[in-house]
Amino acid sequence: MIASVLLLALLVVGVVVVVRAVAHRPGATAARTSSLRELFTYVLLLVAVLVTSTGTAGLLGQLLDRYATDGPLVTGSVEAARNGAFVVVGLPLGLLVGLVIRRALRDDPAERTSFGWAAYVTAGTVVPLVVAMVAVHDSLGWALGVDPENPRAVARAVVWSLVWLVHWRLDRALTPSDHATPHLLLGSALGLGTTVVGAVGTVGNSLDLAFGLQRDTFVDPQDQLRRAAATLLVGAGVWTLYWWRHASARPRGQFTDAYALAAGTLVGIVAGVVGTVWAVSDGLVWALGSPAAAGAVEHFRNTPHLLATAAAGALLWWYHTGLLARPVATARPGRDEAHRLRDYASAALGLLATCVGGVMLVVALVDALTRSVAVAGTPAANVALVAVSALVVGLPVWWLAWRTAQAACRTAPGPERASVTRRTYLVAVTGVGVLVAVGALIGVVYLLLEDLFAGALTLGTLRSLRYALGVLVVAAAVAGAHAALFRAERALRPHAVQRVRYVVLVGAGDPAVAHEVAATTGARVLSWPRTDGAGPVWSVADVARLVAASPGPDVVVVQTPDGLLAVPVDRQRGDVAAVTVPLVPPGPPAVPAPSADGGTVTTS
Amino acid sequence: MTTIGPDRTSERRRALVPVVAVVGLVAVLAVVLFAVTRPAKVWDPATPQGVVQTYVTAVLAGDTVAAADLLAPGSPCAATDLDRTFLDRDTRVDLVGSTVQGTQAQVRVRVGVDPGADPLGDNGEERTFRLTRTTSGWRIDGIPWPLYECTGRLT
Structure with missing residues (x-):
């Protein structure tokens, strides 16, 4: 119970923070500073709606459980009492506060642009949407024969979908278009995330079945496939409605850019790089290294899912990066800060993968040199092959993004070098590199001194500090290169x-x-x-x-x-x-006669 | 027929709408609450489901001696084992299904606590009771829910 209240509170706080950011952004002239009273009225309505919906869904679930299935063996009064209390108190309260708010919305057109209304309608659609998505997924699991019978999930799906529908229609009818963006983007993100998880599961499990692989020993691949298909169905429905039908038509702006960057650049590249590196290293280790698994079926049991993840990442990146190519209504065409964020974030992620590859390469090198003292562990060749995979994938990602940024630096050096994004990128990469290098240096020195003081400075010492050494070498190289670049660019910027x-x-x-x-x-x-x-x-x-x-x-x-x-x-x-x-009374501006009682400026 | 003065019939009708709605809602709520608080269907105690229902009811009521009477003669568990268990007041036990094969039977139930730890819906866990037909009827064998280990000692 405490967990559910905490989760609800977190959701509400998150929504409030987002909507507050919209209401206070520059240019939102119609946004009013809503009073505390207004805010509490909307919070009261939201609580009443959520409590009533929980109670109604609970009662309907109990009804279905009792009359549509074999029913309970024992009955208690606690559940009915709680659900009844929720409805008895929540419903009249919701109706009463709802009437008050309805009158305010009708009499004062500015109310529709208020922070309170935006927060309420966003929370009133997003919270029921999440509950309904999970409930529909559980109900589909029952319908597809994967999960046990679950009448309560059906009840939740019905009631919370209705609550969502009512708020969705209210939002469409009353909220001005530009104030509805956060709600639409939140829904789009929920739909997209669910769709991606479902699609990866569907493709991965289909490939598992086609190739006779089994990822999880205790779960039937058919069931896994059905469950993933249910997830895909729910996610695709929400994404189609929220993004395809509504949010995608929005012009580019702060929020749509942030959505495109988060979904395309961040999630897309991370999913694409991780999936590809893992799948490529699986292939390389099988072909050239020493695989630990006895057969190909066991060795490649994760590969279909990894390939599906990589493909999903590539699609996410391709589609959402394309959104940033649309022109912005308020700015001139050309490269703006969103494009820079896209390039420098991509470069940072590619650089991270490259650095991991570099560290592993040093580790494999030291491992091979000190093999004579090794007793057991992953063969050096396998580590080197994983390093090669990370480098093969990470380097092109970094290089393509960095090349775009450098090309912009050549065509318009002033704005590019002065941009906050480029300077932040250079300073952050340098700073993080230095911090990591210092940490690794401490590690190297500590391990050296430990063996030195113990009188056991051998080849084993070099072997024990291979990870710290790898991190030190790579971090120092990255920090050094970026620091030099930052210094050179600072010198180029005009002093004036x-x-x-x-x-x-x-x-x-x-x-x-x-x-x-x-x-x-x-x-x-x-x-x-x-x-x-x-x-x-x-x-x-x-x-x-x-x-x-x-x-x-x-x-x-x-x-x-x-x-x-x-x-x-x-x-x-x-x-x-x-x-x-x-x-001073307006007079002829002839001679500014000094007087003792007029035109004085006092400061305190 | 002519009427003198403003026609107030439609206004009166409109004023009645909220009253009718409230009365309707209260009636629906009352019916639903009545329906969900009725005693559960009582299964025949001679059937495996009936034995499990009697056992679970006794366990939840704290009547461990009556519950232990339904354990099979060779069961490793006793009333003292049941005394040590703790159950939430909100525990609900739903019947999922049952199968009978000769002198052996299985009754599957779903045990849940409402509201569970998961705010988005906790469907509980499935548990299986294994029963053996004895001279005194069906009796529960093995270590049944809510027990996980039994000492079988009565002292």
């Missing part, structure tokens, strides 16, 4: 550009200007658009030139009748707590 830390563009209408100025100057840029709609289009080149010429440390750029004007300011010294300016 670095001097300005913060730029405020007063009246620049196009948000793309702010992005480009940030990319060109390397400064943090804040853009305040004009609310009267007036003002000409700003030239990025002019702004960049003015910012570069400004002494800094911060700059405010304004539009004057003569053109753009850059005012150097210091944000850090603006620590005036209060400024009082008494009103």
Whole structure:
């Protein structure tokens, strides 16, 4: 019970955090700061809905259990009492609070864009969706003859699907399109994850059956296949509805880009690389190494699933990376921060696989050199073959991504080298490399000293520090190369550009200007658009030139009748707590006569 | 027929809708609660299912002597073994199926606790009772649920 309450609380908190991020992002002008009262009203409604649904599903489950199957041998009162209490309290409460919220939504159109409503409708669809997906999966397991009869799962599937449907329709009808994005993407992610797991299981188990392999000794492959097909069916249904029918039509934005990067770059590459490395190393060890398994059936029992995982990763990467190629409505065409994140994250993941391969290669080398003192363990040839697999897969992934980034560096060196993503990548790879190298160095020295003090410094010592040595060599090489590159690029960046830390563009209408100025100057840029709609289009080149010429440390750029004007300011010294300016009646601006009672500025 | 003044019939009808809905919901809830709290179907004690039902009911009620009376004469377990077990108040036992082959029988049940540890639905675990036909009827053999080991000592 405590676990379920905790899980529910975690889900609600997660949804609230996501929706809060949407409500507070720049540009969401309609987002209102909802009051605590509003928030509690929605929380109360959500609790009432969840409690009533749990109770109703429980009662329906008990009914089905009793009258549709052989039924209970013993009956207790606890379950009925709990479910009854949930419905008796939850239903009237939900109806009452629901009526209050319905009136608010009808009378105040701004309510539909409020944080409370967005959080409620997101939690009200995502939580029932998760419960319904699991319940439908369990019911399908029963229908397909894999799992024992489960009338309670059928009851949960029916009730929670209805709750989801009601909230889905409310969301479609009431929530403005741009506020519904987090909900649609959460649903898409749930559907996609389930689909991938189901598809890998279906393909893997089908191949198992075709080749007469058995992955799990105690489970029938037919049952595994049916269960995976049920997972695929549930996931594909949710993904088709959420992504294919609705979310995929959304224009590119912060959230859709994050979704595409997480699904395509992160999950796609990790799944693809891990599956491929494992499958290739299985093949290499079988052909060239010393396999531990007696026969091919045992040695290759995981291979179909690994190949299916690799294929799923490749598909995820291909489809979701393609989404980033669509133009952004608010920015100019070309390379933006999402493309950089895609390339540098891919490079980092490829580099990681390459490093693992490098470490294993050093390990295999030391292993082969010190073979004379080995008693047992994995043969050095097998370790070397795994290393080769990791290098063969990791290097191309890193190289392709890095080549794209370097090509961008050549075509537009300014924005690329100044971009936060590239600088973060170089600093992070260097920093992590240094930390890991220091840790490995401590390990190497410790093992050396231990044997030295014990008077047992032999070939066995070298053998015992092969892993630490491998990590040290690879981490030091990676950190060194990236540190050198970072230093070289820092020297290339113009000094004047670095001097300005913060730029405020007063009246620049196009948000793309702010992005480009940030990319060109390397400064943090804040853009305040004009609310009267007036003002000409700003030239990025002019702004960049003015910012570069400004002494800094911060700059405010304004539009004057003569053109753009850059005012150097210091944000850090603006620590005036209060400024009082008494009103001066408008008069002829002839001579500014100093007076004792007007025009004074007092600071405190 | 002519009516004088505004026609309030439709308004009255509309006002009745929530009342009818609430009465309907209360009625449905009452029927459901009545249906799920009725005593379970009593199986014939001469059948394997009936013996298991009597045994499980006695165990859950804490009547370990009555439960131990249903164990087969050669069973390694005794009432003292059942005394040591702990069961949740919310334990439910559903009948899954049974098979009879001559003097041997199997009764499969599903034991679950509601709500279980899994918030998304815990379907419980299947347990099998093995029964032997004796002169005094079907009796439970082996080490039956909820026991995992038996000393068989009565003291």
